[in-house]
Amino acid sequence: MSKIIYLDNAATTQLDENVFEEMKPYFVEHYGNPSSVYSVASESKKAIDIARERVANSIGAEVSEIYFTNGGTESDNWAIKGIAENYVNKGKHIITTKIEHHAVLHTCEYLEKQGYEITYLNVDEDGLINIEELEKSIRPDTILISIMFANNEIGTIEPIKEIGEIAKKHNIIFHTDAVQAFGHVPIHVNEMNIDLLSASGHKVNGPKGIGFLYIRKNIKLKSFIHGGAQERQRRAGTENVPGIVGLGAAAKIACDNMEERAKHLIKQRDYLMEQIEKNVDYIRLNGHRTKRLPNNVNFCFRFIEGESLLISLDMEGICASSGSACTSGSLDPSHVLLAIGLPHEIAHGSLRLTLSHNTTKEELDFVVEQLKDIVNRLRAMSPLYEDFVKAQK
Amino acid sequence: MSKIIYLDNAATTQLDENVFEEMKPYFVEHYGNPSSVYSVASESKKAIDIARERVANSIGAEVSEIYFTNGGTESDNWAIKGIAENYVNKGKHIITTKIEHHAVLHTCEYLEKQGYEITYLNVDEDGLINIEELEKSIRPDTILISIMFANNEIGTIEPIKEIGEIAKKHNIIFHTDAVQAFGHVPIHVNEMNIDLLSASGHKVNGPKGIGFLYIRKNIKLKSFIHGGAQERQRRAGTENVPGIVGLGAAAKIACDNMEERAKHLIKQRDYLMEQIEKNVDYIRLNGHRTKRLPNNVNFCFRFIEGESLLISLDMEGICASSGSACTSGSLDPSHVLLAIGLPHEIAHGSLRLTLSHNTTKEELDFVVEQLKDIVNRLRAMSPLYEDFVKAQK
Amino acid sequence: MYTEKVMDHFKNPRNMGEIEDASGIGTVGNAKCGDIMRVFLKIEGDVIEDVKFKTFGCGAAVATSSMATELVKGKTVKEAMAVTNKAVMEALDGLPPVKVHCSLLAEEAIHAALWDYAQKHNIEIDGLKEPKADIGEHDSFEEI
Ligand SMILES: Cc1ncc(COP(=O)(O)O)c(C=O)c1O
Numbered sequence: 001m002s003k004i005i006y007l008d009n010a011a012t013t014q015l016d017e018n019v020f021e022e023m024k025p026y027f028v029e030h031y032g033n034p035s036s037v038y039s040v041a042s043e044s045k046k047a048i049d050i051a052r053e054r055v056a057n058s059i060g061a062e063v064s065e066i067y068f069t070n071g072g073t074e075s076d077n078w079a080i081k082g083i084a085e086n087y088v089n090k091g092k093h094i095i096t097t098k099i100e101h102h103a104v105l106h107t108c109e110y111l112e113k114q115g116y117e118i119t120y121l122n123v124d125e126d127g128l129i130n131i132e133e134l135e136k137s138i139r140p141d142t143i144l145i146s147i148m149f150a151n152n153e154i155g156t157i158e159p160i161k162e163i164g165e166i167a168k169k170h171n172i173i174f175h176t177d178a179v180q181a182f183g184h185v186p187i188h189v190n191e192m193n194i195d196l197l198s199a200s201g202h203k204v205n206g207p208k209g210i211g212f213l214y215i216r217k218n219i220k221l222k223s224f225i226h227g228g229a230q231e232r233q234r235r236a237g238t239e240n241v242p243g244i245v246g247l248g249a250a251a252k253i254a255c256d257n258m259e260e261r262a263k264h265l266i267k268q269r270d271y272l273m274e275q276i277e278k279n280v281d282y283i284r285l286n287g288h289r290t291k292r293l294p295n296n297v298n299f300c301f302r303f304i305e306g307e308s309l310l311i312s313l314d315m316e317g318i319c320a321s322s323g324s325a326c327t328s329g330s331l332d333p334s335h336v337l338l339a340i341g342l343p344h345e346i347a348h349g350s351l352r353l354t355l356s357h358n359t360t361k362e363e364l365d366f367v368v369e370q371l372k373d374i375v376n377r378l379r380a381m382s383p384l385y386e387d388f389v390k391a392q393k
Numbered sequence: 394m395s396k397i398i399y400l401d402n403a404a405t406t407q408l409d410e411n412v413f414e415e416m417k418p419y420f421v422e423h424y425g426n427p428s429s430v431y432s433v434a435s436e437s438k439k440a441i442d443i444a445r446e447r448v449a450n451s452i453g454a455e456v457s458e459i460y461f462t463n464g465g466t467e468s469d470n471w472a473i474k475g476i477a478e479n480y481v482n483k484g485k486h487i488i489t490t491k492i493e494h495h496a497v498l499h500t501c502e503y504l505e506k507q508g509y510e511i512t513y514l515n516v517d518e519d520g521l522i523n524i525e526e527l528e529k530s531i532r533p534d535t536i537l538i539s540i541m542f543a544n545n546e547i548g549t550i551e552p553i554k555e556i557g558e559i560a561k562k563h564n565i566i567f568h569t570d571a572v573q574a575f576g577h578v579p580i581h582v583n584e585m586n587i588d589l590l591s592a593s594g595h596k597v598n599g600p601k602g603i604g605f606l607y608i609r610k611n612i613k614l615k616s617f618i619h620g621g622a623q624e625r626q627r628r629a630g631t632e633n634v635p636g637i638v639g640l641g642a643a644a645k646i647a648c649d650n651m652e653e654r655a656k657h658l659i660k661q662r663d664y665l666m667e668q669i670e671k672n673v674d675y676i677r678l679n680g681h682r683t684k685r686l687p688n689n690v691n692f693c694f695r696f697i698e699g700e701s702l703l704i705s706l707d708m709e710g711i712c713a714s715s716g717s718a719c720t721s722g723s724l725d726p727s728h729v730l731l732a733i734g735l736p737h738e739i740a741h742g743s744l745r746l747t748l749s750h751n752t753t754k755e756e757l758d759f760v761v762e763q764l765k766d767i768v769n770r771l772r773a774m775s776p777l778y779e780d781f782v783k784a785q786k
Numbered sequence: 787m788y789t790e791k792v793m794d795h796f797k798n799p800r801n802m803g804e805i806e807d808a809s810g811i812g813t814v815g816n817a818k819c820g821d822i823m824r825v826f827l828k829i830e831g832d833v834i835e836d837v838k839f840k841t842f843g844c845g846a847a848v849a850t851s852s853m854a855t856e857l858v859k860g861k862t863v864k865e866a867m868a869v870t871n872k873a874v875m876e877a878l879d880g881l882p883p884v885k886v887h888c889s890l891l892a893e894e895a896i897h898a899a900l901w902d903y904a905q906k907h908n909i910e911i912d913g914l915k916e917p918k919a920d921i922g923e924h925d926s927f928e929e930i
């Protein structure tokens with residue numbers, strides 16, 4: 001295993017060298033606390049202002065609508081719990097989907113215990129929600145629609161603009177978890193009628209431990225983390241200055257290069273899908289074939305189990321991920337794969353390959369080659385495959 | 394203004410070069426998500442394990458009792474809101490003090506709105522709580538005592554061991570905000586009967602945006618940030634690996650050098666206090682003279698206002714802080730200075746100088762010299778001083 | 787956080803001090819919120835011949851006192867009445883939003899001194915109202 005082929009960019013990405021360069025001065029040199037009066041701290045303050053502007057520009061927001069957080073998870077928690085608390089007088093009903101990230105789902109489950117009612121929308125076999133079902137599920141006491149921009153496992157991109165229109169029409173606040181979409185596909189909060197948007201630095205070649213929540217001007221959202229007066233009194237805690245600088249730099253690079261990178265990635269992605277489909281039998285593409293993130297490939301390989309597949313790929317230096325129960329930490333395979341209608345035993349054999357803009361065609365060819373061998377080897381080991389073959393005869 | 398004299402180490406500290414060196418490989422090189430299966434991610438996992446062990450060692454805790462957070466503020470929020478939620482069946486009464494950091498106070502105020510009852514203990518003129526008052530305020534429905542280890546403004550160290558004994562005797566959970574004490578004074582969670590402890594990296598020459606919460610094994614504390622299964626399912630969100638590494642390294646360096654540094658700092662601190670008292674009239678030492686953080690000096694200078702003092706010091710390259718209303722962002726001066734019994738106009742003229750282990754005697758001499766001139770200049774400008782002088786005649 | 791002009795007036799305050807035989811003295815502010823400003827006026831004929839101030843307050847409070855006294859010096863009483871806190875802020879190239887209230891104090895202090903002058907000389911000044919925040923002499927000093 002000499003060379004590593006990293007195809008797990010939906011889990012986390014490599015920090016961009018240029019981003020790191022921008023961060024560096026804010027560790028040891030400009031360490032001042034941005035809340036301080038003296039001029040030494042003004043370097044930190046200025047750096048945060050620039051980062052906030054870059055982030056705001058990247059989603060068509062105003063500077064004053066960006067609030068830095070510790071990551072996508074905190075942003076999701078803040079948005080959902082915050083709206084639940086602030087608008088409780090209007091109602092206790094929230095609409096979301098069955099395929100959200102756990103940061104949204106577990107937050108919703110927490111709220112259910114507090115007496116809130118949550119509607120979990122179904123998705124079709126490609127992972128798309130149904131706009132009519134959404135509209136029908138709106139009630140007079142609905143206070144929030146929280147639907148992810150793009151799914152982290154199967155890559156499907158939801159019809160955000162249509163969802164925003166529905167939300168606006170019914171005067172309901174719309175939050176979207178854009179952790180996977182931010183920096184990868186165009187986002188415009190006004191055109192899409194998004195009221196709240198979560199994103200995370202480390203998914204776009206930025207640093208870990210930093211993210212933001214976009215909060216539209218008119219939205220009442222109290223603090224989730226109480227304390228000092230940072231972030232215009234809405235998010236307490238000494239600012240992670242290098243992290244914020246890194247997020248700003250990453251947002252700028254991602255947006256400046258988005259079109260070009262997406263074009264390249266989509267070509268790579270479609271090539272990889274095509275090659276896998278050409279070389280391996282009994283597989284199923286997960287997620288919508290075109291309405292998907294430019295870097296996401298996800299297949300189920302029947303008769304085999306995901307963790308075995310991952311370990312085998314790892315032995316060849318290939319980093320990937322799976323929604324199998326054996327990797328999910330629970331006894332069930334990924335809730336996303338179940339929601340798109342896969343039976344347990346098929347969901348078990350899922351493999352997610354998420355590319356970066358640096359992924360080469362040679363790497364993809366190597367992966368397909370290895371995958372073919374590994375799948376054959378694991379199937380030869382599989383009693384399910386044996387049964388299947390016997391039944392065929 | 395060629396050289397900067399940074400005497401605001403209670404606000405934030407300079408990142409230690411050696412700490413930064415330890416962090417560096419985890420930005421661009423070892424960027425794997427520690428939750429991943431493949432071996433590339435094992436570097437991140439190992440690094441987190443080492444950091445957790447270092448942090449645990451620094452407070453005499455077990456490795457499994459350390460949970461990484463985004464900073465002191467999050468730790469305080471989690472501890473207090475978490476206990477409030479988990480032990481609500483036992484009662485809704487919490488005891489804290491009037492001099493806590495806003496991260497504790499504003500969290501308690503939030504809980505008051507949710508129907509909890511909070512007792513805010515008084516402190517004496519030195520900022521010390523009264524153990525008997527504490528014991529008397531305990532009720533059958535008291536679920537938490539949250540008292541800071543050392544105060545961030547006046548540096549007073551509370552009688553933590555005695556508080557721990559009282560808490561244990563009455564079987565009440567004891568949380569301490571040790572953000573200012575951690576790494577500066579010895580902490581032992583078992584000897585001191587501490588059940589929950591908050592700390593932050595950037596106050597001990599570690600990075601910003603990282604901290605931890607110590608949670609004693611038997612304490613039931615649910616998640617505050619919901620989502621993925623990180624931190625043994627108790628704190629969701631992709632780990633800030635370089636931040637965690639930096640916190641671990643900073644904790645180790647701080648503890649390895651604590652004795653030596655504290656000895657040196659106390660000498661410096663006492664020298665600074667002595668020199669100021671010798672050179673400037675009409676002043677008051679804030680905080681206890683000996684039961685105080687090794688690096689904290691805090692005086693009120695009568696007839697002058699803190700922000701003017703800070704700006705004037707800044708012009709000489711000296712970074713300091715004040716609890717004056719004009720710097721507090723509210724119309725009142727620091728709640729801590731009011732709690733130790735200072736009238737508003739005297740609280741206005743407070744100055745906090747917090748040293749680092751690198752502070753030199755020459756720097757302190759320069760500061761005293763400047764301070765003397767500045768105080769004279771500002772008093773010459775002050776209508777209050779004019780009135781005072783006239784009244785003296 | 788402050789403009790260069792603000793810093794300049796903070797560092798080198800113009801007209802700082804007292805006038806022994808002032809025609810009018812005004813002290814405004816509130817020890818509770820930190821700001822106390824005292825203005826001394828020397829008025830001859832209808833002209834402000836000299837002006838001095840003393841201020842207990844933040845950098846913005848000192849700078850606005852300094853600038854306000856500059857702006858009224860040599861002016862007629864009527865012209866001095868037209869010096870608003872906005873004019874003072876503009877002359878300082880602006881203040882941070884949280885510091886706008888400090889500039890109001892400068893305007894009030896000048897008005898209070900003019901009021902004192904008008905009272906002593908039994909005249910009426912157009913548009914001048916009794917200062918609401920004149921705290922006069924400071925008489926209580928807690929020992930520390
Ligand atoms: C869709 C989605 N939401 C939220 C998160 C959580 O982000 P973070 O781990 O940065 O807090 C992730 C990533 O894990 C994600 O993919």
Ligand SMILES: Cc1ncc(COP(=O)(O)O)c(C=O)c1O
Binds near residue numbers: 464465469544572594
């Ligand atoms: C005593 C105390 N508690 C809590 C905090 C909050 O820590 P952080 O800003 O790192 O979240 C601070 C520092 O500002 C502090 O001094």
Ligand code: FES
Binds near residue numbers: 325
């Ligand atoms: S077979 Fe071992 S965890 Fe699934």
Ligand code: FES
Binds near residue numbers: 842843845847
């Ligand atoms: S005098 Fe207090 S803020 Fe200006």
